[in-house]
Amino acid sequence: MIHRILLLLLYLWTLALFTLVSTAIAQTSSYRLLYEVDLKNALVSPYRNVLKIYDVAVDAVRGRAYTSGSQTEFASMIDITSGNEIGSVLLAFPPQLNQLKCNPANGYLLALTPSTTPVKMYAINPANNQHTGTYTYRTRAGGIDIDVTSNHIFLSDGNAIKILNGDNLNLIDSFQVGFTAGGVAIDSTNQLIYVVSRNLIAGNAVIKVFSLNSPFTLYRTINVPSSDILGDLILDLPNNRIFLLGQRVIKTIELNSGNIIATAYTSASTNSKVYSPLLQTIFMIDEDGYSSQGEHGSWGKLYKYQPDTGIMDSVKMGDKPSRLAIDNIRNVLIVPSMHSGIVELLDLQTNAIDTIDVGESADEFALSPNGEILYIIKRLGGSRVILFNKNTHDLTQIRAGNWPCVAEVDSSLERLFVLNAFESSVSVFDCNNNVLIATIPLSILEGRTDAIPVMHLDQPTHRLYICFPEYEKIAMVNGQSLQEEGVVTIPGFKFNSELHSAIGVVQLITAPQYQKLFALQKLEKKLKIFDMNTLAFLDSVDLTGLWPGNSSF
Secondary structure, three states, X not given: OHHHHHHHHHHHHHHHHXXXXXXXXXXXXXXXXXXXXXXXXXXXXXXXXXXXXXXXEEEOOOOEEXXXXXXXXXXXXXXXXXXXXXXXXXXXXXXOOOEEEEOOOOOOEEEEOOOOOOOEEEEEEOOOOEEEEEEEOOXXXXXXXXXXOOOEEXXXXXXXXXXXXXXXXXXEEEEEOOOOEEEEEEEOOOOEEEEEEOOOEOOEEEEEEEEOOOOOOEEEEEEXXXXXXXXXXXXXXXXXXXXXXXXXXXXXXXXXXXXXXXXXXXXXXXXXXXXXXXXXXXXXXXXXXXXXXXXXXXXXXXXEEEOOOOEEEEEEEOOOEOOOEEEOOOOEEEEEEOOOOEEEEEEOOOOOEEEEEOOOOEEEEEEOOOOOEEEEEEOOOOOEEEEEEOOOOOEEEEEOOOXXXXXXXXXXXXXXXXXXXXXXXXXXXXXXXXXXXXXEEOOOOOOOXXXXXXXXXXXXXXXXXXXXXXXOEEEEEEOOOOEEEEEEEOXXXXXXXXOOOOOOOEEEEEEHHHOEEEEEEOOOOEEEEEEOOOOOEEEEEEOXXXXXOOOOO
């Protein structure tokens, strides 16, 4: 019986689709664009979009911060003092993961492509978007520092330190260091350069100190006993010390003696170690960007370590932040958030936070009952739902929960329902005035992976069916009483983070005439059937033979 119902539904679905397409082809001879709107321009800024924010760099001399993403070929330019986006820079490569650094000598942006073979670094003049030079690494990209006086770039490339012209990245000179080089740091006062080994050598992290100018004489070697790789370093010359940093460890070395005077560990691997001389504090961010569990969000953990006291502390920052930069002239920490498109500026003296929205994208849509308002869900998180009035062409916005991902409108109730992945809740708005009526908490845990939850509204019963694939559960919510009425585990479905991602891992649809809820496991090609009133499990159907080859929908 169930199989006959399924085949009937598939037949009706195919017939309806064929009729719709045939009618459109027969009746539509041309299309006319009625209106278009640039969401980024209207809501955020007129500058080119940066999506899935990844890296950040600071030009403290000019008070500029630059942040780039992996989905667009631009970097956003931010004025640190005013807290405004003031421009964008065209990168010299297509959208991909990239790393940024600023050359304070001339204000140029240095952009690297760490995932390409070979790795390349590009010099870009932000004033005119001109690409002024390219350096191609022989091996993996290592540490980098800049001598502002000479406008020379010193970088690690395998066993060598390469010296480049800061204007065009032409090779000026190079010297061998005797090991695979990691971080580098310049002491311009004493005309020295410090280089640390990328890997351990005979149980030591090795620091070598060379003269800054040719013939690059080796003055000193410091062996630091360690069981952890310490490939990054930070010089603190006023306090006669150097910090060696690994993924989860910080060792403080006295420069005169070369002895370890302090060791500290973080609870997770970290990125972007930066140092504030004003606060005598090292800041780091969680390497994977996620830290919270059950805190209504995907905030990252920002570590603060004070070497003088040995105190290790942490605070919540951002929405999947993965990189940091610091302006030690204005004493501002810059934290870009990948999901929300927001860059946070933390004043290290007052702890005040300013936010700049540099990214905007759209994914999910719903139309108001009167057909005048288009509700637009952002693609990469945040907390906003964008409203487009098709009559006035105005854009406004309302705040939902953390990472709204699906919108549904109940026409008879005149309510907008917004599913929030990182809050495991449904925000309910009155479509007449767009005022928040209620927030319905779900008993399913908050979404944590890229397997985006889905929501289906059954208009006749005013019920919402919500699936969080990573937790293998479906929730049923009454849109009239604003209550969760039940949760069921999908029998036989096992979430695999390596295979299940993006939206549509599990798709939901109801058949009110049969009082059935259908859950399609797209990858497995299995259909699970439930009673739509009780969520009782009724049947499972293998659909492998019903569509050819490896096609899916």
